[in-house]
Amino acid sequence: MRKLLLTTTAIAFVCSAAAPAFAEFNERNIRVSNGINADHPVGNGIKAMQACLDDKSGGKLKLTAFWGGALGGDLQATQALRSGVQEAVVTSSSPLVGIVPALGVFDLPFLFANADEAYKVLDGDFGDQMNKKLEEAGLVNLAYWENGFRNLSNSVHPVNKWEDFAGMKVRVMQNNIFLDTFQNLGANATPMAFGEVFSALETKAIDAQENPYVTIDTSKFYEVQKYVTETNHAYTPFLFLFSKPIFDTYSADEQAALRDCAMVGRDEERKVIQDLNKKSLEKIKAAGIEVNTLSPEEQARIREKSMVVYDKHKAEIGADVVDGILAKLAEIRK
Numbered sequence: 001m002r003k004l005l006l007t008t009t010a011i012a013f014v015c016s017a018a019a020p021a022f023a024e025f026n027e028r029n030i031r032v033s034n035g036i037n038a039d040h041p042v043g044n045g046i047k048a049m050q051a052c053l054d055d056k057s058g059g060k061l062k063l064t065a066f067w068g069g070a071l072g073g074d075l076q077a078t079q080a081l082r083s084g085v086q087e088a089v090v091t092s093s094s095p096l097v098g099i100v101p102a103l104g105v106f107d108l109p110f111l112f113a114n115a116d117e118a119y120k121v122l123d124g125d126f127g128d129q130m131n132k133k134l135e136e137a138g139l140v141n142l143a144y145w146e147n148g149f150r151n152l153s154n155s156v157h158p159v160n161k162w163e164d165f166a167g168m169k170v171r172v173m174q175n176n177i178f179l180d181t182f183q184n185l186g187a188n189a190t191p192m193a194f195g196e197v198f199s200a201l202e203t204k205a206i207d208a209q210e211n212p213y214v215t216i217d218t219s220k221f222y223e224v225q226k227y228v229t230e231t232n233h234a235y236t237p238f239l240f241l242f243s244k245p246i247f248d249t250y251s252a253d254e255q256a257a258l259r260d261c262a263m264v265g266r267d268e269e270r271k272v273i274q275d276l277n278k279k280s281l282e283k284i285k286a287a288g289i290e291v292n293t294l295s296p297e298e299q300a301r302i303r304e305k306s307m308v309v310y311d312k313h314k315a316e317i318g319a320d321v322v323d324g325i326l327a328k329l330a331e332i333r334k
């Protein structure tokens, strides 16, 4: 009996040395800011991520989400991460090109043909390369979440062809590639932070904006717009960024839990967004918005005429980066 007890104690000791009972988790309150609202699928992703963190950390790692730009817009929050005064942000990559120019590659018009292509590029080597550049800028990208394919909404007239963009005042993100894409279309493009878009549309300071259906729905842009055109002109990712100065003070177990759980959250968020995309479109239509699709010929024409933007921005993004993603896409499409 005594021998048995000793053996079990010995086994228990050996096991526990490697088991989570000895893992190092401290009480952490992690603030995550977002420009979008809590009913956006990012909210579902954060819930799934929290459940995963609860599991791994015994409730010690806690996410507190701030919505609707309550802690500032994408760029402002990202700068707060770099200087170590805020833990995390779910941000579009596009407003961050001033910090990491290579991210502009995701803004090139009509780059991805569908979400699967985007997932393969973002979740693979190419995404890792971008993550290295982000780390050098003081940002740890835990995972690529989804914003999605962007569509145009406006309050002036239906957009069915290239010529219909002429003179339209379109808000674009704070990003030169989007600015050029829309100027090239003949629009009067105006860079603006996301937080100002609703009221600018409402007061007619601008006519139009472009975002995925889910955002047109959850940020209530459909209340102040009349027409939507399914342009699918870009797929821009969300980045789940963590402050590198803060991340570096966390234990290896905490860091691993955050990385793993951000991927659990990502999978949930992508699932919900795919489903909500269709529902949001129905809701926008039911609210009286006229929704138009481009004819295949017109889509091809717009795409073709937009390719000048690739050459214009190649050097600034990095020729190796642009060639790298195009090679990767060619491989995926084989």
Ligand code: TK8
Residues within 6 Å of the ligand: 034, 035, 036, 073, 074, 091, 092, 147, 173, 193, 194, 210, 211, 215
């Ligand atoms: C929310 C933004 C938004 C983006 C934009 O903070 O600015 O239009 O698409 O989703 O990141």
